[in-house]
Amino acid sequence: MKISFNVNKMGYYGDFGGAYIPEMMYSNIEELRSKYLDICSEKKFQSEFNELLKQYVGRPTPLYFAERLSKKYNTKIYLKREDLCHTGAHKINNTIGQILLAKRLGKSRIIAETGAGQHGVATATVCALMGIKCIVYMGEVDISRQAPNVARMKMLGAEVKPAISGSKTLKDATNEAIRDWINNPVDTHYIIGSVVGPHPYPDMVARFQSVIGDEVKKQLKELEGTKKPSYVIACVGGGSNAAGLFYPYLDDEKVKIICVEAAGKGIDTGMSAATSILGKEGIIHGAKTLLMQSTDGQITEPYSISAGLDYPGVGPMHANLFRTKRGEFISITDKEAMEWGLSLSRLEGIIPAIETSHAFAVLDKKKFKKDDILVFNCSGRGDKDLDTYIDYFKL
Amino acid sequence: MKISFNVNKMGYYGDFGGAYIPEMMYSNIEELRSKYLDICSEKKFQSEFNELLKQYVGRPTPLYFAERLSKKYNTKIYLKREDLCHTGAHKINNTIGQILLAKRLGKSRIIAETGAGQHGVATATVCALMGIKCIVYMGEVDISRQAPNVARMKMLGAEVKPAISGSKTLKDATNEAIRDWINNPVDTHYIIGSVVGPHPYPDMVARFQSVIGDEVKKQLKELEGTKKPSYVIACVGGGSNAAGLFYPYLDDEKVKIICVEAAGKGIDTGMSAATSILGKEGIIHGAKTLLMQSTDGQITEPYSISAGLDYPGVGPMHANLFRTKRGEFISITDKEAMEWGLSLSRLEGIIPAIETSHAFAVLDKKKFKKDDILVFNCSGRGDKDLDTYIDYFKL
Amino acid sequence: MNRINKVLETKKNILSIYFTAGYPNLDDTEKIINELSKSDVDMIEIGLPFSDPLADGPTIQKSSTIALKNGMNTENLFVQLKNIRNKTNIPLIIMGYFNPILQFGVEKFCKSCNDVGIDGMIIPDLPVDIYEKKYKPLFDKHGLLNMFLITPQTSDKRIKFIDKVSNGFIYMVSSFSITGAVNSFGFEQKNYFKRINKMNLKSKLLIGFGISNSSTFKDAIENSNGAIIGSAFINFLKENKIEDIGKFVQLIRG
Amino acid sequence: MNRINKVLETKKNILSIYFTAGYPNLDDTEKIINELSKSDVDMIEIGLPFSDPLADGPTIQKSSTIALKNGMNTENLFVQLKNIRNKTNIPLIIMGYFNPILQFGVEKFCKSCNDVGIDGMIIPDLPVDIYEKKYKPLFDKHGLLNMFLITPQTSDKRIKFIDKVSNGFIYMVSSFSITGAVNSFGFEQKNYFKRINKMNLKSKLLIGFGISNSSTFKDAIENSNGAIIGSAFINFLKENKIEDIGKFVQLIRG
Ligand SMILES: Cc1ncc(COP(=O)(O)O)c(C=O)c1O
Numbered sequence A, B: 001m002k003i004s005f006n007v008n009k010m011g012y013y014g015d016f017g018g019a020y021i022p023e024m025m026y027s028n029i030e031e032l033r034s035k036y037l038d039i040c041s042e043k044k045f046q047s048e049f050n051e052l053l054k055q056y057v058g059r060p061t062p063l064y065f066a067e068r069l070s071k072k073y074n075t076k077i078y079l080k081r082e083d084l085c086h087t088g089a090h091k092i093n094n095t096i097g098q099i100l101l102a103k104r105l106g107k108s109r110i111i112a113e114t115g116a117g118q119h120g121v122a123t124a125t126v127c128a129l130m131g132i133k134c135i136v137y138m139g140e141v142d143i144s145r146q147a148p149n150v151a152r153m154k155m156l157g158a159e160v161k162p163a164i165s166g167s168k169t170l171k172d173a174t175n176e177a178i179r180d181w182i183n184n185p186v187d188t189h190y191i192i193g194s195v196v197g198p199h200p201y202p203d204m205v206a207r208f209q210s211v212i213g214d215e216v217k218k219q220l221k222e223l224e225g226t227k228k229p230s231y232v233i234a235c236v237g238g239g240s241n242a243a244g245l246f247y248p249y250l251d252d253e254k255v256k257i258i259c260v261e262a263a264g265k266g267i268d269t270g271m272s273a274a275t276s277i278l279g280k281e282g283i284i285h286g287a288k289t290l291l292m293q294s295t296d297g298q299i300t301e302p303y304s305i306s307a308g309l310d311y312p313g314v315g316p317m318h319a320n321l322f323r324t325k326r327g328e329f330i331s332i333t334d335k336e337a338m339e340w341g342l343s344l345s346r347l348e349g350i351i352p353a354i355e356t357s358h359a360f361a362v363l364d365k366k367k368f369k370k371d372d373i374l375v376f377n378c379s380g381r382g383d384k385d386l387d388t389y390i391d392y393f394k395l
Numbered sequence C, D: 001m002n003r004i005n006k007v008l009e010t011k012k013n014i015l016s017i018y019f020t021a022g023y024p025n026l027d028d029t030e031k032i033i034n035e036l037s038k039s040d041v042d043m044i045e046i047g048l049p050f051s052d053p054l055a056d057g058p059t060i061q062k063s064s065t066i067a068l069k070n071g072m073n074t075e076n077l078f079v080q081l082k083n084i085r086n087k088t089n090i091p092l093i094i095m096g097y098f099n100p101i102l103q104f105g106v107e108k109f110c111k112s113c114n115d116v117g118i119d120g121m122i123i124p125d126l127p128v129d130i131y132e133k134k135y136k137p138l139f140d141k142h143g144l145l146n147m148f149l150i151t152p153q154t155s156d157k158r159i160k161f162i163d164k165v166s167n168g169f170i171y172m173v174s175s176f177s178i179t180g181a182v183n184s185f186g187f188e189q190k191n192y193f194k195r196i197n198k199m200n201l202k203s204k205l206l207i208g209f210g211i212s213n214s215s216t217f218k219d220a221i222e223n224s225n226g227a228i229i230g231s232a233f234i235n236f237l238k239e240n241k242i243e244d245i246g247k248f249v250q251l252i253r254g
């Protein structure tokens, strides 16, 4: 039998995944695990989900042929325009799904962690839409470097609570959210923002995001007469935008997968977030996966200029793509990413999120053929990062 | 014969419109006037325009049924989601059209004026896309209150030039742009951002924006079984988002038109931009229209908390809608608009531009029936206005 | 015969000077006109200040803003000009944007001009087409000439039309530039002057925009019937006394 | 017989105290264990500090951060505990998160525990299911008990499963709260204690989380075989000398 790169019944991708959780989370995780597939396959759920994606999020997002970029690199470059989603990134595909799920589970209070703030905004947005209370945990460092998104969450009525432990970034915000859930196990649903955490989160989030890849298949068929690009390319923080794009292609090895990680100041500098290259197998936030850690098993404080990639772990799906070599992993420094942010702005009139910029830098790392079809996930827009760009380039 | 509320062959809407321009602009305006209809009706132009609207801008934008809002006001409320357009407002519909036109006219340099910065960003964006030099004039006051958009224009490679005369807002930026055009009549195209200025600008911009109304017709037919809403409602700065929504309904008086203007601190305070109510017939930026002016014919410096509505004139189409009573004109104060910005964020998870917020305030000014179908133009997103919102509400 | 036409027919190397009414001080209008009349100047353009002078460069913009702040307005200008014809017979032209005139009432405006002895108008944002269709009879009735601009972009056909409608001079915009005074004209501008001269128009030509010193004035009069100075004169007024206007004119005449 | 089981069988009103190894100072481990052994304490939980202790409240988090900064690590802990069994026979439990154990090697970890005389483990993020399927044989081989938690949300069925797998005590989480010490238990918590007691489990029950003073300790032992104190003891260590530990224990015992 052919091996699959998707999750198995036990919640594992190869060696990775599972649910390494404190007992205090067990009832919630078990409730989710036992119900998510049924709920998600309900007709009514499907139609509500698809309707909101269409009418509220603005899906399908275009698959845009980047003419100037393609010419410059002498290959065919398509951008999947998740930056056009309501709230400005792919994150909302997942929060729409999870809020509908939370309602069916009878939850009246939502918590979330956020790094770049995109997931926080996406969560605050769906909570406003449904009239549900929302608390977002965000590292203190991220609160200051992603100020516009903090403002947006407040406008949307969410409470933003600073995580002040550790590196004060995404990992610590996640710890805080988990602690909140442990303290509020009855009325609260925790909307995780990426394909991380204990099973069934990685699979659930990947399914909600898979709309990205599903649309690409249809759109590419129309535009190029084939459903299959040569490459699907995405940045990887936790891995949700990548998972969403890769999903329908996971087991089709004719479509090559490239995961782009944040090298920060360089993978040898100790200031990096290139999880797959620097990480070892271990457990973070309830999942067995690759993570950056000391020999002693203490989780390393990661670094990236981009708040959404500043995470020491990676989703178990991606850990497996790395180990099995199904995916090629490339790491991109702050400098390379920032310059690509400017390049894409000037070449295509699209200011990408710094997370997203990392993906495009692959074009300078790897030679592609003239007939190759590259689909990049343009995971988010750069509005939240303007201060960082402006400071960096002294514009 | 039935009167039409659309432009006539001479470039007039009733008494309003025309081209009151210095001779130095004549050759450019005449070139435009004599060619725009032919160019716009070319098959190739149409298909490029529509393709870019679809693949790059992300059209069609959803017509979103706002459930919580509808419930609260006991009527049917739809939002035309122009906030989901690439760059965050309807403005890009027009700049896509004009850049394609400019290319056909052989122009190699683009100038634009901007108030809120949305039109500046939309212009900078299409210039980046086409690789054409771009200069944007922006009032000094607006530069400081719309900082995120200034940053975006710079990222996109545009030069932002401050207008330092008069009220240092939109009207002055427009003066500066016109002066630039007079100084550079050969290689330059001036992309005006609203349905203002000399003929053929108002008609040309309205045509490019009419995609909004055309989509509404189709979408409403699908959603409600009728192409005709009871009301179409939009904020009016220069009037382009309104014109785009109203366009296919202009001559169908069964569809009621509501134009919402900025009352600023109140129409009697001298700090206002409620042009139709406070204005008199006159000439501004080359068009005969309604404008706020002294008895002596000096143009009044307008005021609104919203940079995009802070204009002392109104497009000639709207002046005619006002005079003929085809449209109902309602003015909304800063305070009312700001509160609606927060309300829409909290009720529907959509943070609107402050310009857009004005439109929604109509819901508190007028009683609608349960079966009425209201289509609001959600002309832009509020990301550019976060600082103003946060300051105002001390969030 | 209109004073403008008389000058156009009898003089060569015409010098016309523009100033903004109400600048530097509200009541300088009469003084400036008198001083200009005494000097070697052939025509005067009185600028009616406007809040949004979109065809003017920064110097004239700034003078307009100050004049408006000083309290200048249309009514006021006519009061200031009430007795001007007791003092001078020099051709007087009002240069103003269309909106203040429209608000004042075009007919009333023409009549007031006639009353105080104004000879003509330059209204940069009233195109010849609209003038011809709608306002010409009023101007004619009150004995006012209306001067139109042409630029390097104006087509021969349109120039001929303007020439036909014109009953005063044609205001030949020197270049693309409204940025104010320059130091000398370039190759392109001179070519343009030549081209227009070859057209054998019935109207006399005055060159304006960018004339700032004796050298540009010389260039201009070599190619036309005269020149108009605006920004350079406003700049002069900013730094000098009104009594010294004669010296400014001498410098230009060279 | 394992020291833990001996205590569970022979004692009532068991008091188990948690501290973080390496806190307040790197080398306090032995001193604290000795002082606790001398006092009226029945079991000791030695916290192996972790960078991301997601089931702990701020007090224990902070002590872990400091301990790690002080240089505490797994290797080091076993060195510090090398001769501990020369000094005390009190049951010793290591409480630690799974990742450091996994990196050390689970088998090597169990062996090291056995070598220094550790009696059991509490690993909050190693669920009973995974333990049972994968790691139990290793623990058994090295004579280590593994203690599991239950909470008010744990279903009866799952409690029975945990009871079956357990060979030490069941750690009964007092409430939903990991925010640290509280002053007294509420109605809901007491109901929960009663419910569990009615289940007639084979395992003994110790109540943890939120025990901070004699009153909450009394509440706990009324409903179980004993109680575990963590945050309150860490807070005590922050402000007091290690030699005074006996007084803290007296206060709790009341
Ligand atoms: C725009 C954007 N792209 C990518 C990411 C990384 O997350 P993931 O790897 O889950 O897609 C983020 C996270 O905030 C983001 O905002």
Ligand SMILES: Cc1ncc(COP(=O)(O)O)c(C=O)c1O
Pocket: B089, B090, B115, B116, B117, B118, B119, B193, B194, B195, B235, B236, B237, B238, B239, B240, B241, B242, B307, B308, B309, B353, B355, B356, B379, B380, B381
């Ligand atoms: C979001 C938005 N809405 C409305 C306007 C007003 O312009 P118009 O009346 O031309 O639609 C602006 C202008 O900048 C805008 O940015």
